[in-house]
Amino acid sequence: MDNKAYALKMQGITKRFPGTLANDHITIECEHGKVLGLLGENGAGKTTLMNILYGLFRPDEGQIFIDGEEVEIQSPSDAINHGIGMVHQHFKLVDTLTVIENVVLGLPTMKQVLDLAPAKEKLLKLCHEYELFVDPDAEVWRLPVGQQQWVEILKALYRDCKVLVLDEPTAVLTPSESNNLCRAISKITAQGKSVIFISHKLREVMEITDNVTVLRDGKVIGTIATKDATQLKLAEMMVGRAVEIERRPRAKVPADSEPVLVMKDVNVYDERGVHALKNFNLTVHAGEIVGVAGIDGNGQRELAECISGLIKPQSGTIEIKGKPVTGVISDPSFLGFIPEDRHKTGLVLDFTVAENLIIKEYMKAPFAKKGILQYKEIGSHANEMIDKFHVKTSSKDVAVKTLSGGNQQKVVIARELNPEPILDIASQPTRGLDLGAVMGVHDVLMQERERGAAVLFISAELQEVMALSDRIIVLYSGENMGDLDGDTADQAVIGQMMLGKRI
Ligand SMILES: Nc1ncnc2c1ncn2[C@@H]1O[C@H](COP(=O)(O)OP(=O)(O)OP(=O)(O)O)[C@@H](O)[C@H]1O
Ligand SMILES: [Mg+2]
Numbered sequence: 439m440d441n442k443a444y445a446l447k448m449q450g451i452t453k454r455f456p457g458t459l460a461n462d463h464i465t466i467e468c469e470h471g472k473v474l475g476l477l478g479e480n481g482a483g484k485t486t487l488m489n490i491l492y493g494l495f496r497p498d499e500g501q502i503f504i505d506g507e508e509v510e511i512q513s514p515s516d517a518i519n520h521g522i523g524m525v526h527q528h529f530k531l532v533d534t535l536t537v538i539e540n541v542v543l544g545l546p547t548m549k550q551v552l553d554l555a556p557a558k559e560k561l562l563k564l565c566h567e568y569e570l571f572v573d574p575d576a577e578v579w580r581l582p583v584g585q586q587q588w589v590e591i592l593k594a595l596y597r598d599c600k601v602l603v604l605d606e607p608t609a610v611l612t613p614s615e616s617n618n619l620c621r622a623i624s625k626i627t628a629q630g631k632s633v634i635f636i637s638h639k640l641r642e643v644m645e646i647t648d649n650v651t652v653l654r655d656g657k658v659i660g661t662i663a664t665k666d667a668t669q670l671k672l673a674e675m676m677v678g679r680a681v682e683i684e685r686r687p688r689a690k691v692p693a694d695s696e697p698v699l700v701m702k703d704v705n706v707y708d709e710r711g712v713h714a715l716k717n718f719n720l721t722v723h724a725g726e727i728v729g730v731a732g733i734d735g736n737g738q739r740e741l742a743e744c745i746s747g748l749i750k751p752q753s754g755t756i757e758i759k760g761k762p763v764t765g766v767i768s769d770p771s772f773l774g775f776i777p778e779d780r781h782k783t784g785l786v787l788d789f790t791v792a793e794n795l796i797i798k799e800y801m802k803a804p805f806a807k808k809g810i811l812q813y814k815e816i817g818s819h820a821n822e823m824i825d826k827f828h829v830k831t832s833s834k835d836v837a838v839k840t841l842s843g844g845n846q847q848k849v850v851i852a853r854e855l856n857p858e859p860i861l862d863i864a865s866q867p868t869r870g871l872d873l874g875a876v877m878g879v880h881d882v883l884m885q886e887r888e889r890g891a892a893v894l895f896i897s898a899e900l901q902e903v904m905a906l907s908d909r910i911i912v913l914y915s916g917e918n919m920g921d922l923d924g925d926t927a928d929q930a931v932i933g934q935m936m937l938g939k940r941i
Contacts, residue, residue: 442506445470445632446491446522446601451500453486455840457832460486461497462656466634468601468649473623473633475647475664477640477676479872480844481830482653484636485527488603492524493517504600515544523594527605527636527843527870529586531578537561538574541593564592568622580710582735584615591622602626603634606843608642609870612734612898620646638844638872640669652676677874685905686880688924689887695723696759698861698892699745704754706740706916714740715751716916722861722892727883729907729924730896731932734866737916738896739778742865745894746775758861770798774859774891776851776867784850787839791831792820794838795853823852828878844871851879855886862886865896880906900932914938 446468453461460483468474476484489495491502493511502509504520511517517524531540542557558574565571570588578586587607594602604623608616623633623646637643643650643664650667652659652675659675673681699722706715714737722728732738743749745756747766756763758772767773777784785794796805796816804815820834829848831841838849847870855862864883868876883906886893897903903910910927912919912935919935931941 443470444468444503445472445505446634447503448487448491449501449503451487451490451502452498453483453490453495454498455832457836459656461490461500463499464653464656464658466651466658466661468632468634470632471627471630472648473627473635473646475643475650476634476636476653477638477643477650477672478653478659479676480848480870480875481842482676482872483656484653485605485842487653488524488605488634488636491517491522491603518597518599521598521600522603523591523597523599523601524603525587525590525594525605525607527609529583529590531586531589533579534577536575536577537572537581537589540578540589541574541596545597561592561596564595568592568595568625569618570622583610584612587611587615587619595626599631601632601634603636605636606638606870607635608637608639610734614733616642638870638876640672640873643672644669654678673873676872681873681877683873683876683880683901683905686884689726689908691723691726691908695725697721698724698759699894700755700757701745702755704744704751704756706737706744706749706751708740714916715744718754718916718918720911720918722894724860724890724892725887726908727887727893727895727906727924729903729910730894730913731900731903731910731936732898732913733936734898736913738865738898738913740916741913742775742778742863742894742896745861745863746773768798770854770859771857772859772861774854774862774886776854776862776864778865778869785838785846788837790835791824791829791838791841791849792816792834794849795820795823795834798853799857823849823856827852827882828875844875847871848875848878851882855882858886858889858891860891862891862893863896864893866898867895868897868899868902876902900929900936904929904932912936 444467449465451461451464464487478484490497493513493516502511509520538554538558538561541561561574570592572585572588607619611619626633635646647664649661649663651661701718701720704715704718708714744751747763799805805812817834824834827848830845838846851867868879883893883895895906907924909924910922912932914936935941
């Protein structure tokens, strides 16, 4: 096919960062009205390539063609003018502005227009057309993340993009939101627009895409028509061997094992006044992994946050090893907390990898002596953690924001599980991780259990909860719907409980 057949072609794109060859002569092609999946392990170079397309980085080599014409993209406004729209892996909305303000932000006409009514009308039309509903007047921070994503997509459509890039859009979506997104994507492609879809969820890639390009270490491993692919084949292309999330051996928790976390009749109302946890009871023992299944947004965040003391329940008691939780737990030997939103609560983006690895303990020996930071100790600790958790970074001394999304997550995990806490709360710890890294996190949580830690594992991926948990509880609308044995739990039954059915 000649270049004209493609809505977008990126050819021979190379991008070097100090110490990293992020993109090594990458060529991708996306046809009109088609969805191209972009797959690859954490750090493979997907986001970098898309940032080049969007004018955020300049490539060292390579060309970009849109509808067969070579274009120069020096800035996001160039990209937008060429019809490129992008929903970033980490959203870039302004939280304190309303939806419609975010949508018109940066438009050339905005300076003169103070009357937002016509813009609102246009936005509402798009909402209906793509069935992505949001209230134009809502402040963005009040919206659930799923709807924040609709805003990002609508913003691109408002600018009449021809190629829409979605960088891990479903990592933060509930299953029903993912379905809405799929429906919107087929409407977008039906109009002849093209979509580039990045995801680590192979099932979705199989469902949504027409073609898939797989990257590894900055290089194209291959491009395949989705109809000729299988999940296993894609995993093999990504990792270099066939891998699947596998069921792990269960622990036999002795009957007299010590209860580590005990929650009794806990009630939590969230900042919007919604009853987020209802008369919630739960006990987790030393040496077991308790999985929390449930569709995202059913109280998972509040559960994790009230155990770690970040929010205070309105009633009920929470005890860790017999001690009531009364405020934020800052003792790292007590609690390891892998938070859901690693950007807001997990990392200081401008600090180095090494610094982020000791943030909780930086005033303690061996990292500080008499108030002076011991950089040698900090450095060797960092190298040890980078090794142990396979963090892909050019050095321990680069700002953590230069790591790929998945590798930032590994830094949080490494820090939280060191030094060995008695209770681990892992809240969506594998979100955004590639398959190999997902299994790495599973290994780590299993090791934590072997060591005798109590592990609370919260995940919206049912397959994962079933693979790892000794015991499973189901969270629905803030209620604990029941306790199931990890060995005998049935996927269909859990699925029903996740939708609110009591068994
Ligand atoms: N601004 C930067 N400075 C230095 N290195 C960078 C920068 N941005 C990205 N990198 C490096 O480039 C490589 C590719 O990163 P990229 O974010 O493109 O990966 P990715 O495929 O999107 O991974 P993930 O699935 O984890 O999001 C990584 O090794 C990363 O550390
Ligand atoms: Mg990325």
